[in-house]
Amino acid sequence: MKAYYDARAPEYDEWYLGAGRFAGLDRPDWDKDLRALRQAIAALPPARTLDVACGTGFLTRSLRGQITGLDQSDRMLAIARNRLPEANLVQADALPLPFEDGSFERLFTSHFYGHLEPVQRAGFLTEARRVASELVVVDSALRPGHAPEERQERILNDGSRFSVYKRYFDPPRLVRELGGGRVLLATSWFVMVSSPAEAVGTVESPEENQPGRRTPHRDQGLCPPSPWGGML
Numbered sequence: 001m002k003a004y005y006d007a008r009a010p011e012y013d014e015w016y017l018g019a020g021r022f023a024g025l026d027r028p029d030w031d032k033d034l035r036a037l038r039q040a041i042a043a044l045p046p047a048r049t050l051d052v053a054c055g056t057g058f059l060t061r062s063l064r065g066q067i068t069g070l071d072q073s074d075r076m077l078a079i080a081r082n083r084l085p086e087a088n089l090v091q092a093d094a095l096p097l098p099f100e101d102g103s104f105e106r107l108f109t110s111h112f113y114g115h116l117e118p119v120q121r122a123g124f125l126t127e128a129r130r131v132a133s134e135l136v137v138v139d140s141a142l143r144p145g146h147a148p149e150e151r152q153e154r155i156l157n158d159g160s161r162f163s164v165y166k167r168y169f170d171p172p173r174l175v176r177e178l179g180g181g182r183v184l185l186a187t188s189w190f191v192m193v194s195s196p197a198e199a200v201g202t203v204e205s206p207e208e209n210q211p212g213r214r215t216p217h218r219d220q221g222l223c224p225p226s227p228w229g230g231m232l
């Protein structure tokens with residue numbers, strides 16, 4: 001994922017803003033849902049928060065409290081640094097997290113968990129529970145035209161192509177997968193779930209991993225690029 005996100009960093013926010021390749025795409029309710037997501041993030045009580053895989057900081061800036069952002073990509077972090085002069089930004093791999101046990105009150109992560117394959121997921125949840133007492137996960141909602149699990153071909157502005165693993169979530173199932181918690185937001189594009197420290201994730205989502213649930217695209221190795229830009 002590193003090469004892909006390094007390459008994508010300068011154009012990453014175009015996805016949120018409906019600019020560049022995303023201009024003119026038919027994304028019903030996108031702006032409304034994005035506003036609702038930013039409001040839901042801003043409504044979280046201020047806390048000592050670690051944003052894992054903060055990217056350009058587009059959503060990080062809605063978090064309140066003492067914010068640390070972590071990302072593996074220095075090109076993503078360079079953009080986040082301009083946007084979030086007050087935040088502590090750390091370039092590191094999320095697996096494992098380079099922090100002491102209980103360093104944070106909340107671990108927030110957006111559009112990262114859904115890129116983790118099962119073994120990484122288990123490692124990430126263990127790390128999240130270790131460093132923070134609350135886990136908040138934002139990710140893409142399961143939408144018509146998508147399978148819960150896909151391997152997608154992503155094409156950047158310069159024509160370069162990358163294969164990316166990506167999941168889409170039904171909110172109650174995400175709560176179950178994290179071992180409990182509450183749905184804080186469920187729109188047609190986004191889900192946001194809060195899960196307390198004592199929750200223990202199941203990691204495998206059994207229905208998704210039954211052979212019959214695999215997408216034809218996944219069996220063929222790649223999904224075509226999403227025409228509506230439902231990537232992240």
Ligand SMILES: C[S@@+](CC[C@H](N)C(=O)[O-])C[C@H]1O[C@@H](n2cnc3c(N)ncnc32)[C@H](O)[C@@H]1O
Nearest residue numbers: 005053054055071072073076093094110111232
């Ligand atoms: C889809 S972007 C999400 C960015 C941001 N959280 C958002 O919601 O817009 C995924 C981010 O995860 C970062 N990332 C991927 N794997 C990582 C890892 N193992 N450790 C740290 N960051 C990682 C990428 O560099 C990228 O910035």
